[in-house]
Amino acid sequence: MNIMDLILLIVVFILSGILTPLFQNIFTRLGGNLYTPIRGGTPRAVGIAPFIVLLLFFPPPGNYLIGLIGFFAFLDDIIGRKKIKSLPFEIGQLSRGIGMFLVMVVGYFFFGPVSILIALMIQPMNIADMQPGTAASTVIMMSTLIAILLYLTTGNPYSMALIILAACLGYAPLDYQGKIMMGEVGNHSFGVGLGILYTLLGINMANFHNWEVGGVFLVVLVLLIITSFIIALLRRKNLKDFLEKTLKISNPTYGDLWMDVATGGGLGDLLRRILLRKRAIIIENRFLIILGFRRLFYNPYSHLSG
Numbered sequence: 001m002n003i004m005d006l007i008l009l010i011v012v013f014i015l016s017g018i019l020t021p022l023f024q025n026i027f028t029r030l031g032g033n034l035y036t037p038i039r040g041g042t043p044r045a046v047g048i049a050p051f052i053v054l055l056l057f058f059p060p061p062g063n064y065l066i067g068l069i070g071f072f073a074f075l076d077d078i079i080g081r082k083k084i085k086s087l088p089f090e091i092g093q094l095s096r097g098i099g100m101f102l103v104m105v106v107g108y109f110f111f112g113p114v115s116i117l118i119a120l121m122i123q124p125m126n127i128a129d130m131q132p133g134t135a136a137s138t139v140i141m142m143s144t145l146i147a148i149l150l151y152l153t154t155g156n157p158y159s160m161a162l163i164i165l166a167a168c169l170g171y172a173p174l175d176y177q178g179k180i181m182m183g184e185v186g187n188h189s190f191g192v193g194l195g196i197l198y199t200l201l202g203i204n205m206a207n208f209h210n211w212e213v214g215g216v217f218l219v220v221l222v223l224l225i226i227t228s229f230i231i232a233l234l235r236r237k238n239l240k241d242f243l244e245k246t247l248k249i250s251n252p253t254y255g256d257l258w259m260d261v262a263t264g265g266g267l268g269d270l271l272r273r274i275l276l277r278k279r280a281i282i283i284e285n286r287f288l289i290i291l292g293f294r295r296l297f298y299n300p301y302s303h304l305s306g
Helices: 003-030 048-057 062-079 091-120 122-128 134-154 160-176 183-209 213-234 236-246 254-263 265-276 286-291
Strands: none
Touching: 003 048, 003 160, 048 062, 048 160, 048 183, 062 091, 062 183, 091 122, 091 183, 091 213, 091 265, 122 134, 122 183, 122 213, 122 254, 122 265, 134 160, 134 183, 134 213, 160 183, 183 213, 213 236, 213 254, 236 254, 254 286
């Protein structure tokens, strides 16, 4: 790592740290969908601060994908939960879905089929942002891990993982205090950023071991699963309460917690509504219960969940 790399990381950290309280104050004054009543009033979408930093300093083509998802995710933050007449989804969900689709399509030209997994990283990070500090902790842990693994596979101590880490460290203090939320723009941007880091590691490992494209895909898939497990572990108490009290899933297993991180939230429930309609699937097999299939097939639109 040379002096210019170090200066860049310091600039990323400081700029993210300056922009975060700035947007906290702006969104608090603006109110509306950018200021949620959670915890007595919390500005959301403050993750636009690290999003701007990553857009400026994360090298292409990664910043192209971050820019795409960040734009459509911020629209989701602004619009909120407004329904589309005669359609089974919200405007925000549509905006987010368009962003994910574009990440897959544009990313395919740079990274191939693994761009699908890069886009799917949005799901667990979105669930992580529902608890103060969880999304930030996930980004810090996984970007640090990838930075170490990239160093071991390339011999270069500087990597794009350090840019993600520096941007998150500058943002994180107010999030840990529960005073701000990343919002969709923040957790989606970090999700895609982590997906790109996982892909770079997969490419390096594939080149070293002479793997085919499938090897890269497998590496990223494993890291996506590990990320979801970490989030489930960090949010285990809140998730367990949610599954028991809201979804009425008795004695939820760790598989249920992981499945909620991997498939829960608005987009997951939308897919269940489309695929299952009002059908209820009862899981009684003990092995499937351990794996979390009760949460996977929980349909909020069935007659049993009403």
